[in-house]
Amino acid sequence: MVSSKIGPWELSVFGQRLSQGSGIGELMDDLGHALAAGGDKVLMLGGGQPAHIPEVDALWRARLTEIMAAPGELEHVLGNYEPPAGNTALRQSIAHLFRRTFGWPLSEENVGITSGGQAAFFLLFNALAGRFPDGQQKKILLPLVPEYIGYADQSVGGPLFRSVRPTIERLGDHQFKYCVDFENIVVNDDVAAICVSRPTNPSGNVLTDEEIARLSEIAKEHNVPLIIDNAYGAPFPDVIFGNATPVWDEHIILTLSLSKLGLPGTRTGIVIAQKEVIDSLASMTSIAGLANGNVGQAIVQPLIESGEILRLSAEVIKPFYQRRSRQALAWVDEHFDDALAYRVHKSEGALFLWIWFEGLPITSRQLYERLKERGVLVVPGNYFFFGLDDDQWKHRHECLRVNFTMPEAIVKEGIRIIGEEVARAYAAADS
């Protein structure tokens, strides 16, 4: 229940929206408590935690050792405020990396650092959409849901999202893929921006080059930005298993993050956009938090400067997650009864399998509860379908997100139990 008070004090609209918890906040708390109570016995397939890849962790350790050994560097990293848009040398290195890799006409003025991708979205969404001085309520158009749950509760004003159902392409007996339903994309005056994650959390979908080109054209035509959330994308961390060309243009706001590279604790996000967007992000950062953390910026600076980050992503991080994805899919094949009505979204990137149980006789939330009873923690799919007017779409209660970054034995056993519980649910409905 959202309260209008904090202790004895009344809350503002901002306070009521942000300080009183959220659906996903409760769920994450629930996952955390279940994990604490269950200890080692809980199979945690629920969070968005990246894996600890030994070679990658070793690199962070080596970089911190270098920083400590270099005269004055540790003191600079720990003891100085950087400008609110981020460390200038790092911004130059990022601009240079993208210029030489993709030919984009960038300088450091097109690059801004934020306290994680999440903070970048909070600032961008609320700056571009929400309540306007003339009373209008503008929205962020999500052309394809399910979409990243982390966006859902970020509004400081009224409702922030308008989402569009995708079309579903059924592939063989047990696979599917979402596609943007361009027939149903309408950009009215109340659309302030279009936003997609690519690869998408939760489904592992990667919008095709053609879909991105069409969205980019639509955005340009309507004079709104296209925000592309590249938290898992190329060129780093490159958790993307097929071919997808990264794009940027003056009307595109591209966000990246160091989190899925293995540095979520440093809270470092990167935004690539036209200069005015970077200036306004810097202004908001200085007002809300003065500056960003320095540690992640300092760790990756020489890796970005030298291009080593591209090798690390392409040769270590991508193959690691691709292997994990293939293994998880093989375990689904092995443990799910072939006669079950299940389909797994084509795993094209990110850290999750997204499983659809068509005609599931219970809701995904009920399935989540049953799995939790059995010590398996997943995220029920309904949380990822926000911003839709249509509450009747059964599909939104038929999906689960399963993280495959945990140790192999945990993922395998978790998948086996999911198969068993789902078979039980279908069988009970039949009898």
Ligand SMILES: Cc1ncc(COP(=O)(O)O)c(C=O)c1O
């Ligand atoms: C699609 C997507 N975007 C953005 C984020 C935010 O990540 P961070 O704030 O750690 O950079 C996440 C985190 O899981 C994500 O999955």
